[in-house]
Each structure stands twice: as C-alpha cells, then as structure tokens.
Amino acid sequence: MELWYTEKQTEEFGITAKIKETLVREQTEFQDLAIIDTTEWGRMLVLDGMVMTTVRDEFVYHEMVAHPALFTHPNPKHVLVVGGGDGGVIREVLKHPKVEKAVLVEIDGKVIEYSKKYLPEIAGELDNPRVQVIVNDGYMHIHEHKNTYDVIMVDSTEPVGPAVELFSRGFYQGIYEALKEDGIFVAQTDNPWFKADLIRTVNRDVREIFPIVRVYGANIPTYPSGLWTFTLGSKTYDPLQVDETGIPEIETKYYTPRLHKAAFALPKFVEDLIK
Structure with a gap:
C-alpha cells in the first residue's frame, strides 16, 4: 500500500508526493501542522495543507x-x-x-x-x-x-x-x-x-x-x-x-x-x- 500527500494548490491543480511516514500532526492554536517524511523531498513541513519547506529544496x-x-x-x-x-x-x-x-x-x-x-x-x-x-x-x-x-x-x-x-x-x-x-x-x-x-x-x-x-x-x-x-x-x-x-x-x-x-x-x- 502506498501513501501520498497532495497539496491542492488551486481548485483544479495540485502537487503530490509519496509519503514514508507522518512524524507529527497537530491542530495548534493557529493552524493545522504536520511534518511528513517523503521519498522525493525528505522531511516536509505542512501548515494548513500547504507545503512550507522541505529538507531537499x-x-x-x-x-x-x-x-x-x-x-x-x-x-x-x-x-x-x-x-x-x-x-x-x-x-x-x-x-x-x-x-x-x-x-x-x-x-x-x-x-x-x-x-x-x-x-x-x-x-x-x-x-x-x-x-x-x-x-x-x-x-x-x-x-x-x-x-x-x-x-x-x-x-x-x-x-x-x-x-x-x-x-x-x-x-x-x-x-x-x-x-x-x-x-x-x-x-x-x-x-x-x-x-x-x-x-x-x-x-x-x-x-x-x-x-x-x-x-x-x-x-x-x-x-x-x-x-x-x-x-x-x-x-x-x-x-x-x-x-x-x-x-x-x-x-x-x-x-x-x-x-x-x-x-x-x-x-x-x-x-x-x-x-
């Protein structure tokens, strides 16, 4: 079974990355926060469903x-x-x-x-x-x-x-x-x-x-x-x-x-x- 994360960048377009592991997921006082480990980009910080940064780029x-x-x-x-x-x-x-x-x-x-x-x-x-x-x-x-x-x-x-x-x-x-x-x-x-x-x-x-x-x-x-x-x-x-x-x-x-x-x-x- 493969797991993928998709960021819907518009209503009609998004990017997707294969996930190895979800390291943390929490609804903070301000936003939905997740850090996931992807096969292509390494660990990725996601806030409210938007990619903030990855260790690769x-x-x-x-x-x-x-x-x-x-x-x-x-x-x-x-x-x-x-x-x-x-x-x-x-x-x-x-x-x-x-x-x-x-x-x-x-x-x-x-x-x-x-x-x-x-x-x-x-x-x-x-x-x-x-x-x-x-x-x-x-x-x-x-x-x-x-x-x-x-x-x-x-x-x-x-x-x-x-x-x-x-x-x-x-x-x-x-x-x-x-x-x-x-x-x-x-x-x-x-x-x-x-x-x-x-x-x-x-x-x-x-x-x-x-x-x-x-x-x-x-x-x-x-x-x-x-x-x-x-x-x-x-x-x-x-x-x-x-x-x-x-x-x-x-x-x-x-x-x-x-x-x-x-x-x-x-x-x-x-x-x-x-x-």
Missing part, C-alpha cells in the same frame, strides 16, 4: 529571502524575521558577520518546537546567542518597535489564517516605521501563475510607502508553480546598484554574487504584472 527560499537584502544594506546590525519559525531564514542571516542581533517573531510556538525536533538542519541556529526568539504576533511587534531594525524579513505562509494581516498595507506601513532611516524590508510574495492579483496588489501598496521597490524571483520546485517572487522595499539602497564584485563569498547552494542582480531580471509576463 529549502535552501533556495531561505537564501533568497535573506541574502539579497543583507548584501544590499551596507551595515545590517539588527535584523527582524517575522514568521519563519522553522529557522531557515535565521540560519542564513547569521552567515553575515555584521549582524549583531537577529530577532525571530513567530506567532505559533509549535512550529518552532517541532522544527527543532524534526528539522534540525533548518532550525539548528535558533539557539544561537545572536538570536532572540519571541513567540508573538509579528504584526503587533512591528507596530510596537519604531525605528528599530536595519532589515526586516517577512517569512510568512500564504495570505490565509494567521498570515492574512502580513499582506496588508497597514503592515507594510508599520514595517516602514519599524525600520531605521536607511532600512530595507523583503517579503515573499507568492507566484505569478496563480496569485497574479496578490503580486500586483502588494507591489502597488509597497510602492506607495517605499521610494525603492524591486521584485525578484527564484525557482522552488515544491511551491505552487515552482516560480516564486519576493518583493523588496528600501528607503535608501537599491539592490541593482550593488557592486557584485564586492559581495563576499559565503556558504550557499543557490545564491551567488552574480545571481544578486540576475534574480531581478523578470519574465515579461511578471514585469507586466507590476508596471
């Missing part, structure tokens, strides 16, 4: 959330990650020696707990002394910490359940105010095949707040459509003006200095979404 997402912004800001001492309880973005942030303190604010403590237990290669830096882990509402944290952070990264689920507010204009305005005068923020903004309206709306809202806005992409095979976008808003620094020859080599599997600018070269149909 997680490096793409986590590197591309962290490194474009951190190599654009010249002195990112204080970094905030909203969401991201699996710890992958934090792991990448700590590869930057200029970062003195990284704060993780995750609303669901169970994500942190089970990631540490079942996804140690992703969550392994959450106990690092440079990291402060806060189990709380990221939306509220932003609004309570004005002029605090050099870089803010929003590692959220799709805009359902507890993540809905993390795609609102009020949240982006709060991020602007929580950043220092030369701050940068980045957020995952889903895929252009199924969520074109979301990308268009987020881009419009962020442009009304930040003077510099750039969208970039990456290939993440276990995410809907495989083509994923990120939106970066900056008060001062433009990622396209970074001298790639000055970007130091760090241990990565996807991001490279040459990819820094190349990731911002979008397919025509994605460019048309954000004009």
Whole structure:
C-alpha cells in the first residue's frame, strides 16, 4: 500500500508526493501542522495543507529571502524575521558577520518546537546567542518597535489564517516605521501563475510607502508553480546598484554574487504584472 500527500494548490491543480511516514500532526492554536517524511523531498513541513519547506529544496527560499537584502544594506546590525519559525531564514542571516542581533517573531510556538525536533538542519541556529526568539504576533511587534531594525524579513505562509494581516498595507506601513532611516524590508510574495492579483496588489501598496521597490524571483520546485517572487522595499539602497564584485563569498547552494542582480531580471509576463 502506498501513501501520498497532495497539496491542492488551486481548485483544479495540485502537487503530490509519496509519503514514508507522518512524524507529527497537530491542530495548534493557529493552524493545522504536520511534518511528513517523503521519498522525493525528505522531511516536509505542512501548515494548513500547504507545503512550507522541505529538507531537499529549502535552501533556495531561505537564501533568497535573506541574502539579497543583507548584501544590499551596507551595515545590517539588527535584523527582524517575522514568521519563519522553522529557522531557515535565521540560519542564513547569521552567515553575515555584521549582524549583531537577529530577532525571530513567530506567532505559533509549535512550529518552532517541532522544527527543532524534526528539522534540525533548518532550525539548528535558533539557539544561537545572536538570536532572540519571541513567540508573538509579528504584526503587533512591528507596530510596537519604531525605528528599530536595519532589515526586516517577512517569512510568512500564504495570505490565509494567521498570515492574512502580513499582506496588508497597514503592515507594510508599520514595517516602514519599524525600520531605521536607511532600512530595507523583503517579503515573499507568492507566484505569478496563480496569485497574479496578490503580486500586483502588494507591489502597488509597497510602492506607495517605499521610494525603492524591486521584485525578484527564484525557482522552488515544491511551491505552487515552482516560480516564486519576493518583493523588496528600501528607503535608501537599491539592490541593482550593488557592486557584485564586492559581495563576499559565503556558504550557499543557490545564491551567488552574480545571481544578486540576475534574480531581478523578470519574465515579461511578471514585469507586466507590476508596471
């Protein structure tokens, strides 16, 4: 007998993976949480029926959330990650020696707990002394910490359940105010095949707040459509003006200095979404 997990990405389309074992399944205070072991992608974190990360391809997402912004800001001492309880973005942030303190604010403590237990290669830096882990509402944290952070990264689920507010204009305005005068923020903004309206709306809202806005992409095979976008808003620094020859080599599997600018070269149909 074979067991398969299917994520229904739209009403008419989904992806499926063969399962070896279900490691944990729990209805937390905020969402349905599962960690399953698959034959193709290894251990997989699933929240409310959506694949959040797998041990095989997680490096793409986590590197591309962290490194474009951190190599654009010249002195990112204080970094905030909203969401991201699996710890992958934090792991990448700590590869930057200029970062003195990284704060993780995750609303669901169970994500942190089970990631540490079942996804140690992703969550392994959450106990690092440079990291402060806060189990709380990221939306509220932003609004309570004005002029605090050099870089803010929003590692959220799709805009359902507890993540809905993390795609609102009020949240982006709060991020602007929580950043220092030369701050940068980045957020995952889903895929252009199924969520074109979301990308268009987020881009419009962020442009009304930040003077510099750039969208970039990456290939993440276990995410809907495989083509994923990120939106970066900056008060001062433009990622396209970074001298790639000055970007130091760090241990990565996807991001490279040459990819820094190349990731911002979008397919025509994605460019048309954000004009």
